[in-house]
Amino acid sequence: MLILVTYDVSTQTAEGRTRLRKVAKVCQNYGVRVQNSVFECIVDATQLLMMKKELDDMINKGTDSLRFYNLGNKYKSKVEHIGAKESIHVEEPLIF
Amino acid sequence: MLILVTYDVSTQTAEGRTRLRKVAKVCQNYGVRVQNSVFECIVDATQLLMMKKELDDMINKGTDSLRFYNLGNKYKSKVEHIGAKESIHVEEPLIF
Numbered sequence: 001m002l003i004l005v006t007y008d009v010s011t012q013t014a015e016g017r018t019r020l021r022k023v024a025k026v027c028q029n030y031g032v033r034v035q036n037s038v039f040e041c042i043v044d045a046t047q048l049l050m051m052k053k054e055l056d057d058m059i060n061k062g063t064d065s066l067r068f069y070n071l072g073n074k075y076k077s078k079v080e081h082i083g084a085k086e087s088i089h090v091e092e093p094l095i096f
Numbered sequence: 097m098l099i100l101v102t103y104d105v106s107t108q109t110a111e112g113r114t115r116l117r118k119v120a121k122v123c124q125n126y127g128v129r130v131q132n133s134v135f136e137c138i139v140d141a142t143q144l145l146m147m148k149k150e151l152d153d154m155i156n157k158g159t160d161s162l163r164f165y166n167l168g169n170k171y172k173s174k175v176e177h178i179g180a181k182e183s184i185h186v187e188e189p190l191i192f
Binding site: 006035056067069 | 133134151156159181
C-alpha cells in the first residue's frame with residue numbers, strides 16, 4: 001500500500017535540526033522523497049507499524065507534526081504531480 | 097472528497113517567495129493548512145478542477161512542485177496525525 005508521510009519538525013534548535021535529519025533518514029528507509037518533507041512509502045502493514053514507531057519515538061510531540069495518509073493499493077490514479085521533481089516509483093517495498 | 101495538496105515552491109528569489117504566499121492563499125480558499133506546505137481540502141470535482149487550474153497557472157514548473165492526493169469520500173480512517181498542530185475538519189466544502 002502507498003503511505004504518504006508528511007512532517008513539520010521545528011528547526012528552532014540544533015536538537016530540532018538533528019531530529020529533522022533523522023526523521024528524513026527513517027522515511028528514506030521506507031520510501032521515496034517527493035518533496036522537502038513529503039515521502040511516498042510503499043509498505044506492508046508490518047513495515048508501516050515499524051516506521052510509525054520509529055518516527056513516533058523520534059519526534060518532539062510538543063513542536064513537531066507527523067501525518068500519515070493511506071492511499072491503499074490502487075493509488076496510481078489518486079496521485080497527480082505538476083511541475084518539477086517528478087518522483088520515480090519502484091513497485092516492490094523498498095526494504096532490502 | 098478529501099484532496100491533499102502538498103507543494104515545494106522555490107524561495108531562492110523574491111518572485112519565488114511571492115509565489116509561495118500566493119499558492120498558500122489559493123489553498124486556504126479551498127481547505128485547511130495542516131503543515132507548512134500541506135493542505136487538506138474537502139472539495140467536489142468542480143472545485144478540484146478550479147483549484148488545480150489556479151495553482152497550475154501560478155507555479156514555475158521548472159522549479160516548483162505541486163502534488164495532489166485524492167483520498168476519496170471515506171477518508172477519516174486513512175489519515176493519522178502524531179504530535180503538534182492537530183487539524184480541525186469542517187465536513188462541508190469550505191467555499192462561502
